[in-house]
Amino acid sequence: MDIFLGLANDVLMEGFIYAIMAIGVYVTYSVLNFPDLSVDGTFPLGACVTGALILAGVNPWVACVIAFLCGAVAGGITGLLHVRLHITDLLSGILVMTALGSVNLxxxxxKSMLAYYNMGTIFKTGLMAKVPKSAQNWVYAGLALLCCVAVKILVDLFLKTKTGLLLRAAGDNPQYVVSLGKDPGNMKILGLMIGNGCTALAGSILSQRSGSANIWSGSGMVVMALAAVIIGTSIFGRLKFMSITLAVILGTVVYKLCLVxxxxxxxxxxxxxLLMAVLLTVALVLNNLAPTGGRRKKPDVNPTQI
Incomplete structure (x- = not known):
């Protein structure tokens, strides 16, 4: 029973943390229709920046914010390469991912890894420091859930703003955005900044949970995030009462459960x-074979809202 509870705790904790990244990938992949491969570089970027800052004595919550901003900058560079220099979307992501390998070093x-096991993190400071040892794992999972829910709410609120509606329109119909006198390229850059910022934030939180930062921790992250998004939107996205970002979160937990x-x-x-690639392949095949009648489409953009 203890083993089962321990596995359940690991699935939920890591599932909620990776879900933050999946929400970011949902913005780039599903909303913008942009296959962003720079995720494999921005995830360890968030972890490495956080490790370096905590070792320098920076508050761990401030480190999370800075990690998000660093990821956003990296995503912005991907967008600039694609929009301003007219490099293809896939190659833009590969270029940034490759460059971030050196940046992280x-x-x-x-060093390939930074360890800060005895330093203060969001899981060890403030109220978390007073949590009894017997309840720490579940409280840590609760903190990961709170961080995930906070990101979900902020993304949902943003997508309902005028700028968020333009972002969605840029993914659906760029020409319509042009007809409004707006630049769809700027919306793509903004969306990539948000997506990679969330990815770096996920790397920051996971790094603080483990107490170390590894420059190779981003390997396979784009596959994991895409699989989580596809599983979530294909299975849970059918439920009309469920928001699409909540479906992505649940899809991430299911994906993590399969791995465990x-x-x-x-x-x-x-x-x-290899298993991650197989799961993504299965998710893609099932998504293509599923009847379209029950699948919820991306919300339409009402021109009067823009």
């Missing part, structure tokens, strides 16, 4: 990336 001082179950059944850790 610079941030960590040339596979590991418990004896799958070697070295084959984890």
């Amino acid at each position: 610079i941030v960590t001082g040339g 179950l596979a590991m418990q059944l004896g799958l070697p850790a070295d084959d984890l990336n």
Whole structure:
């Protein structure tokens, strides 16, 4: 029973943290129709920036904000390469992801990993420091849930603003945005900044949970995020009463559960990336085979709201 509860705690905690990244990828992939590969670089960027800042004595919550901003800058560069220099979307993401490999090494001082196990993090300071040891794991999962819900609410509120509606319109019909006298390219840049900011924030929180930052932690993150988005929107997105961002969160938890179950059944850790690719393939196939009648479409943009 204790083993089962421990696994459930791990699934929920990491699921909620990765869901922050999945929400960001939903903005770029589903809203903007932009296959952003720079996610594999911005996730460890958030972790490395956070590790360096905490070791320098910066407040861990401030480190989260700075990590988000660093990820947003990286996403903005991806957008600029695509929109202003007319480099293809896939290649723009690859260029930024490759460049961030060196940037992350610079941030960590040339080390592949930064350890700060005994330093203050969002899981160890403030009210969290007073939590009894017996309840720490579940309280930590609750904190991860709160962070995830906060990001979800902020993204939902943003997408309902005038700028958010323009962002959605830029993904659906760029020519319509042009007819309004707006630049759809700027909306793409903004969306990429939000998406990569969320990804870096997820890397920051996960890093603080483990007490270390690894420059290779971004491997396979784009596959995980895409699979979570597809699972969430295909399964839970059918429910009309459920917001699409909540569906993405649940999809991430389900995806993480599949990985944990596979590991418990004896799958070697070295084959984890292979399993992630297989799960994404299955999710794509099932999504394509599913009847379209019950699938909820992306919300239409009402011109009068813009």
